[in-house]
Amino acid sequence: MKKIGVLGAGTWGMALSRMLSNTGHAVTVWSAIEKEVDEFSTKRVHPNLPKMQIPDEIVFTKDIEEVCKEKDILLFAVPSVFVRSTTATAREFIPDGQIIVDVAKGIEADTLYTMSEVIQDELQKDGGHKNVKLVALSGPTHAEEVSLDMPTTIVSACSDMEAAELVQDVFMNTCMRVYTNGDTTGVELCGAMKNIIALAAGVSAGLGYGDNAKAALITRGMAEISRLGIAMGCMEQTFNGLAGIGDLIVTATSIHSRNNRAGHLIGQGYTPDEAVKEVGMVVEGINALPAAMKLKERYRVEMPIIEAINGVINEGADPAKTVKALMGRHKKTELSKSMLDLNFENTILKNKRSGGMKRVITYGTFDLLHYGHINLLRRAKALGDYLVVVLSSDEFNWNMKHKKCYFTYEQRKELLLATRYVDLVIPEESWEQKRNDVHEYHIDTFVMGDDWRGKFDFLKEEGVEVVYLPRTPEISTTQIKEDLNK
Numbered sequence: 001m002k003k004i005g006v007l008g009a010g011t012w013g014m015a016l017s018r019m020l021s022n023t024g025h026a027v028t029v030w031s032a033i034e035k036e037v038d039e040f041s042t043k044r045v046h047p048n049l050p051k052m053q054i055p056d057e058i059v060f061t062k063d064i065e066e067v068c069k070e071k072d073i074l075l076f077a078v079p080s081v082f083v084r085s086t087t088a089t090a091r092e093f094i095p096d097g098q099i100i101v102d103v104a105k106g107i108e109a110d111t112l113y114t115m116s117e118v119i120q121d122e123l124q125k126d127g128g129h130k131n132v133k134l135v136a137l138s139g140p141t142h143a144e145e146v147s148l149d150m151p152t153t154i155v156s157a158c159s160d161m162e163a164a165e166l167v168q169d170v171f172m173n174t175c176m177r178v179y180t181n182g183d184t185t186g187v188e189l190c191g192a193m194k195n196i197i198a199l200a201a202g203v204s205a206g207l208g209y210g211d212n213a214k215a216a217l218i219t220r221g222m223a224e225i226s227r228l229g230i231a232m233g234c235m236e237q238t239f240n241g242l243a244g245i246g247d248l249i250v251t252a253t254s255i256h257s258r259n260n261r262a263g264h265l266i267g268q269g270y271t272p273d274e275a276v277k278e279v280g281m282v283v284e285g286i287n288a289l290p291a292a293m294k295l296k297e298r299y300r301v302e303m304p305i306i307e308a309i310n311g312v313i314n315e316g317a318d319p320a321k322t323v324k325a326l327m328g329r330h331k332k333t334e335l336s337k338s339m340l341d342l343n344f345e346n347t348i349l350k351n352k353r354s355g356g357m358k359r360v361i362t363y364g365t366f367d368l369l370h371y372g373h374i375n376l377l378r379r380a381k382a383l384g385d386y387l388v389v390v391l392s393s394d395e396f397n398w399n400m401k402h403k404k405c406y407f408t409y410e411q412r413k414e415l416l417l418a419t420r421y422v423d424l425v426i427p428e429e430s431w432e433q434k435r436n437d438v439h440e441y442h443i444d445t446f447v448m449g450d451d452w453r454g455k456f457d458f459l460k461e462e463g464v465e466v467v468y469l470p471r472t473p474e475i476s477t478t479q480i481k482e483d484l485n486k
Ligand code: C2G
Pocket: 363, 364, 365, 366, 367, 372, 373, 375, 376, 392, 428, 431, 447, 448, 449, 450, 451, 452, 470, 471, 472, 473, 474, 475, 476
């Protein structure tokens, strides 16, 4: 039996509180809305969950200190826009080392932080709380169904697997199956972004379009979220999992979903504000849009559906015209990489462009290949479909870069080709070859770490997109050599 403090008495917070109490845990629930506390503690029914009985064992409190102190787990179940302020109020009562589970789904608009990052950022403002363990709990989980003990699965994500497993044990029961995952950011990104796709699916249905359009939005919407996640360094399989496609299916196809309902009204001609008022509850998909647009820009990821729904919600674009524009975009390939590989080799040899395939190029020495290089290569690959690495030759390194490599060109090339991101390796023999390379290999995007920021902007004149990605701090080939010499 664990002692659990729940912050937030919304639909999801209360459905989980009931489940935890009925499975033998001591649950205390706090809400900033004192009227709610009075009502729930006496009537023991939540207005949004009329069929659910709130167990008598659940203690309600208006005192945030009481909900925080001496608990095994704190559950943050407030709407995403109140996570920061709630953390600030609770901070002085939260001990270091506390396990905190966040179930709010969203991305903070100005910082682009996920909810667990917001909580951590706010807690560490006092210079302490260095050992708090933040677990994201997210998946295909309608509160209405959980409140009726209907079979449900969910993901407990934390980089600290022990914390993820402890939460798995607490929340696991005959009605709730919990899976662990180490990719907190990926799980939280899915949770926030899928609400936007659900909104789009609602708009489509409101316009009178059918299941074909819904399936297209779900499939291509997940492809966009996955592409963004990979560019942010998340794990690809997170997006194919319960927190990713699982949660998107349940949100985009269900009448329970507020995002779906709000979208439906907008498709029928309501303004976003009218739709939110009609739904009467928080529509997280609308709250997540500004951050989604900023992430798309920062990581330079093509996200046409996100862009289209943002046009409808925030720029007054006509929903019907927007769908027509989406359907009329230039053709894209869905081919797997291997097919792309063959396809690309053929086009390279025949020296002609193949429709819709984006080619990326990057340059470097890549000696003693390390995770900083891999982070760069993974994000570069996520910007397109095919990555060409121009690898500094031994002569170029020695004569022009005054670098003595540990591995020869051939050895460095072999290591690069062994990674899952690199499709082609060619030699870099001079500083001047870039202008030619981008034409010879039909390149769309040139990528370098931001230690080179500004140095290659001239390539824009060649019609190439120039992207500088944040370097991975604290690791470098030089650093490795120095550490090994000690
Ligand atoms: N990189 C990174 N993070 C690190 C180390 C390297 O993102 N911790 C990136 C660099 O910014 C660069 C790439 O990995 O984009 C390869 O790094 P180096 O092998 O150090 O390449 P460099 O010496 O910068 O050569 O004509 C351009 C040069 O060939 C680039």
